[in-house]
Amino acid sequence: MELNLKNTFTDALPSDPELGNYVRQVKGATHSFVAPKIPANPSLIHANPEMAMALGLTEAQTKSNTFLNVFSGKTVYPNTKPYAMAYAGHQFGNWAGQLGDGRAINLFEVEHKNKLWAVQLKGSGKTPYSRQGDGLAVLRSSIREYLCSEAMHHLGVPTTRVLSLMLSGEDVLRDMLYDGNADYEKGAIVARVAPSFIRFGNFELFASRQDHKTLKQLVDYTIQNFYPELENTSDNKYLAFFEAVTHRTLEMIIHWQRVGFVHGVMNTDNMSILGLTIDYGPYGWLDDFNFGWTPNTTDVQHKRYRFGNQPNMALYNLIQLANALYPLIEDAKPLEKILEHYQNDFERKSLDMMRRKLGLQTNNEEDIKLIAQLEELLHEHETDMTIFFRLLSNYKKGSAEDGIQIIADAFYNPEALSEATSKKWKVWFKAYDQRLKNEQVTDEERKKAMNAVNPKYVLRNYMAQLAIDDADKRDYALLEELFEMLKNPYEEQPEYEQWFAKRPDWARTRVGCSMLSCSS
Numbered sequence: 001m002e003l004n005l006k007n008t009f010t011d012a013l014p015s016d017p018e019l020g021n022y023v024r025q026v027k028g029a030t031h032s033f034v035a036p037k038i039p040a041n042p043s044l045i046h047a048n049p050e051m052a053m054a055l056g057l058t059e060a061q062t063k064s065n066t067f068l069n070v071f072s073g074k075t076v077y078p079n080t081k082p083y084a085m086a087y088a089g090h091q092f093g094n095w096a097g098q099l100g101d102g103r104a105i106n107l108f109e110v111e112h113k114n115k116l117w118a119v120q121l122k123g124s125g126k127t128p129y130s131r132q133g134d135g136l137a138v139l140r141s142s143i144r145e146y147l148c149s150e151a152m153h154h155l156g157v158p159t160t161r162v163l164s165l166m167l168s169g170e171d172v173l174r175d176m177l178y179d180g181n182a183d184y185e186k187g188a189i190v191a192r193v194a195p196s197f198i199r200f201g202n203f204e205l206f207a208s209r210q211d212h213k214t215l216k217q218l219v220d221y222t223i224q225n226f227y228p229e230l231e232n233t234s235d236n237k238y239l240a241f242f243e244a245v246t247h248r249t250l251e252m253i254i255h256w257q258r259v260g261f262v263h264g265v266m267n268t269d270n271m272s273i274l275g276l277t278i279d280y281g282p283y284g285w286l287d288d289f290n291f292g293w294t295p296n297t298t299d300v301q302h303k304r305y306r307f308g309n310q311p312n313m314a315l316y317n318l319i320q321l322a323n324a325l326y327p328l329i330e331d332a333k334p335l336e337k338i339l340e341h342y343q344n345d346f347e348r349k350s351l352d353m354m355r356r357k358l359g360l361q362t363n364n365e366e367d368i369k370l371i372a373q374l375e376e377l378l379h380e381h382e383t384d385m386t387i388f389f390r391l392l393s394n395y396k397k398g399s400a401e402d403g404i405q406i407i408a409d410a411f412y413n414p415e416a417l418s419e420a421t422s423k424k425w426k427v428w429f430k431a432y433d434q435r436l437k438n439e440q441v442t443d444e445e446r447k448k449a450m451n452a453v454n455p456k457y458v459l460r461n462y463m464a465q466l467a468i469d470d471a472d473k474r475d476y477a478l479l480e481e482l483f484e485m486l487k488n489p490y491e492e493q494p495e496y497e498q499w500f501a502k503r504p505d506w507a508r509t510r511v512g513c514s515m516l517s518c519s520s
Helices: 008-012 049-054 065-070 139-155 200-208 212-226 237-259 307-329 332-357 367-380 385-392 400-410 419-436 443-451 461-471 477-485 494-499
Strands: 031-033 043-047 083-085 088-091 094-098 104-112 115-122 161-174 183-194
Touching (some): 008 104, 043 065, 043 477, 049 161, 088 200, 088 307, 139 183, 139 461, 139 477, 200 212, 200 307, 237 307, 332 367, 332 443, 367 419, 385 400, 385 443, 461 477, 477 494
Antiparallel strands (some): 031 083, 043 161, 083 104, 088 094, 104 115, 161 183
16 A cells, blocks of 8 residues: 655744654644554544545455554554644634544545545544543544535535544543433544644644744645735735635635535634634534524533534634734735625625525525524424425426425424414415516526525434444444435435435434533
8 A cells, every 4th residue: 555645744843852742732833743642452443435546445345454553553554754733712702722623633645646635544543632532533434424524515615624433442431412321432533634634723823822933834735835926916915815715715614504414513723724624523503494503512501612603603603713823924904904805705605505505596686584484484383394395396387385395304393383473485486476477588498596505414312323223233224225315416426315304203302312512
C-alpha cells in the first residue's frame, strides 16, 4: 500500500516542541505531534471504495492487514508524524479558550490526481488537547458519522468524507444521556478525510492570545493551499479571504436548509474554514417541518442551534472569525460590510432555494408570500418535510382540488387534519396552481427539476439507530444497505421504497431516534 504523502501543514507551521502526550496549554504552535493509541484488537466494519480511490488505493488494498493497521492506529505509516491540531472556540455563545483535537489525530496528507487530502482518525486516543476526555469514540456515534458524511456528500452538501469504520476491540465507558448512568459501549475508530480540518477556532486561538505572528502564518498557509486564487489579489488578501469563507459558509447553510439537516452543535470549533459540514455529533434531519427543532439534548432549553436559527448562528460564528482576523486587516468597516452582505445574500439565496424546491424557475414578487404561507401550513399540522416536497413534484397544473390528496402521505396524522386547516391547504394549492401557470415548463419537466433538489431518501435518526442496534450484534447488513441507498438520494430506487416513509411512532421519543447528546 503506497500513498503519495505530503506534509504541507506541519512543514509550513510551527510545531509544539514538547513531545509528551499529556494535557496542557500549548502556546505558539498550531499542532502537537502525538501517536494514536494502539487498539487492542481492531477489525474492519466497512471501507468506502469511493474515498479509497480518491486517495489512490484499490478496493483490494482496503481489505489488507496494512490498511487495517494504519487506519485503526495500530501502526504508524512509514515516514509520517501524526499530530493533533490546536484551536479554541465559542461554545453555545461562550468563550471556551483552548480546545483542540481531543480525540482526533491527523495521520498524514495524501496528494492524488492533483488533489490534497488530510486523513484523520477519530476515536484514536488522548492528545494534549483531550482535557478530561479519554480521546476515544464509541460505535454508536461512529456509525452516525460514517453514514452521515457520505449521505451529505451525495446530497450535494459540502462535507468532510470518510474512508473506513473499525472496531477497536475495546469497550468505552460513556454516560449517553448525562444522567449519571454510565455504561460500557463498543469502541470504534473512523478514518475521516477532508482537504483540511482547519476550523474557525484555529484562528480564534492565536487572536485571543495576541499571537499575531502565528495567526498570520496560519492564514497565509490556508490561502496558499486552499484559496490560491486570492494570493495575488490587488486588494487586501486577508479581507478577500474572509469574504470567500463567508460565501462558502453561506452556501453550506443554504444546502442544510434545503435538505432539512440540523447540525445540532454549531460552535466555532465545529465550523470548517473551507465551508464543509464537519463534526457529526447530535445532528438530525427534520422529520416534521419545524423551525424550532434541535436534535441536541444539551440545547433543548434555549434551542440556540435549532433548524430555523442555523443561518443566524453561522453569522454569529462569522463575526467571531472576523474578530480573529481583524489584527491582520485593522479596519472594521469592510468586515462589517461583508457580514451585512451575508444577511442580504441569505435572504436572496434562501428564496431562490425555496423556489427550486417548489419547481418555480422564474421570479415573482408574490413568491415570498406563497412560501411563507406554505411554511405556516407545514408547521400547523405535523407534516414530514422530505416526503412533502418529494410528493409535491407529482402535482399537475389544474389539479388544485386534488392537492391535499397528492401530499396526504406526508401528514403524520391525516385523520386529525381540521376543517380549517384543510381549507387553508386548498387556498394554498389554488395560489400554487395559479403561480405554476406563469411557468413555461411542462409538469414532467418541473417534476424532474424538483426531484433533483428534493431528496427521496435522507438518513433519519431512527434509520441510523436501527443500523447501530444491528451493528452492536455484529450484523452490518443494514449499515451496508443504508450506505448504498444514500449514494443516490434523489433517485427513485424502488428496492429501497420501505425507507421512503415517515418516522415510525416507536421512534418519536426513543433515545437516539429523536434527540441525542454530544456523548460519543
